[in-house]
Amino acid sequence: MSKRTLAILAALGATTIYGFTHTIAKxxxxxxxxxxxxxxxxxxxxxxxxxxxxxxxxxEKIDKKDYRRILICAIFGMGFNMLVFLKGLSFSTPINSAVLVTSTPIFVLILSVILIKEKTTSRKIIGILVGLVGALGLILFGNEIRQDAPDIPFGNFFLLLNALFYGAYLILAKILIEKYHPFTFMKWLFSLGILICLPFGYQELIAIDWPNLPFEALWKIAFVILGTTFCTYLFNIFALTQLKASTVSAFIYVQPLIGILFALITGQDSLTTVKIIAACLVLLGVYLASRKPKTQ
Structure with missing residues (x-):
């Protein structure tokens, strides 16, 4: 199996875990x-x-000239990205969350062209647009609104900010990933992430009533730490070593599909014609965006 194939599987694995996370973290x-x-x-x-x-x-030792870029990566990828994502999810719904993250490839394409002069192709653009149509169809024509969302517009705004911050992180991280081993890179990013998030989360952290948490809450918290954070970031780091940032970000389009399938398995959703059509468009979009161009 080629490294590119493994990278695609890693990106797919990461987005699958993310698809579960929208419901589990909620x-x-x-x-x-x-x-x-x-x-x-x-x-x-x-x-x-x-x-x-x-x-x-x-x-490995971090070169002094890379300190600033690593700090910026931590701010976007382990700070603001996580803060606005979970805050937005708490106010919105898992389905909205899973679909709104599909705007990330749009931000990645724009930032890639501006920051690193990445070339794009008409097929990649078409793939992203096709996937976006399918993802939006899940919200515009699906009845997935939940009752436990106190302020959906506010939550959706934060979820869009999450897409922007994560897109910026993918672009900035791509350069450093080519230089450092994933373990070296991620240990420093998350260490900095603690300092960045501490002013926002300290009071809520110490307010957790650990002795009275049920097993259901404990395993969901463990899933978010081990799966959503450790595994997904590691998978995406590996994927970025073989794929373009815009290609990795295109796998986000699978999240709405995974989210709906997970809801079906847990009995929290039902299958409709709209969902089937939207899922097909999502998969087609990912295929077009990630397919490697043929050499002449």
Whole structure:
């Protein structure tokens, strides 16, 4: 199996976990953990895991000239991105969250052209547009609005900010990923993430009533730390070593499909013609956006 194929599988695995997360993370907020408190658990837990994993990787030192870029990556990828995502999810719905993140490739394409002069193709643009049509169809023509969303417009605005910040992170991280081992890169990003998120999440972190948390809340928190944070960031880092940032971001279009399938399995949703058509468009969009051009 080629490295490119493994990278595509890694990107697909990451977006699958993210698809589950929209429902699982929503299930612990705000009854058991407040959004920023959950962010603190994510960055602290992932930092510990990546520091442990780094002992099994190469021993690398960060060049002084890269400190500034790593800090900026941490601000966008482990700070603002996580803060606005969970805050937005707490006010909106899992379906809205899963669909709105599909705007990330649009931001990535724009930022790629501006920041790193990345060339794009008409097929990639068509793929992103096709996937976007399918993703938007899940919201515009599907009845997935939940009752546990206190302020959907506010939440959706934060979720769009999440897409912007994550897109910026993908662009900035691409350059550093080519230079450092993933364990080295991620341990420092998440360590910085703790400092960035601490002013926002400290009070909510210490307010968690650990002795009275049920098992359901504990395993969901563990999933968000181990799966949503550690595994997905590691998978995406590997994917970025073989694929363009805009290609990796295009896999976000699979999230609405995964989210709906997960809801069907758990009995929280039903299948409709609209969802089937939208899912097909999403998959077609990912195929067009990620397919490697033929060499002449």
């Amino acid at each position: 299930g612990v907020m705000p009854d058991y953990v407040q959004p920023y408190g959950l962010v603190m658990l994510r960055v602290i837990g992932a930092s510990i895991l990546f520091w442990v994993a780094s002992f099994f990787g190469p021993k």
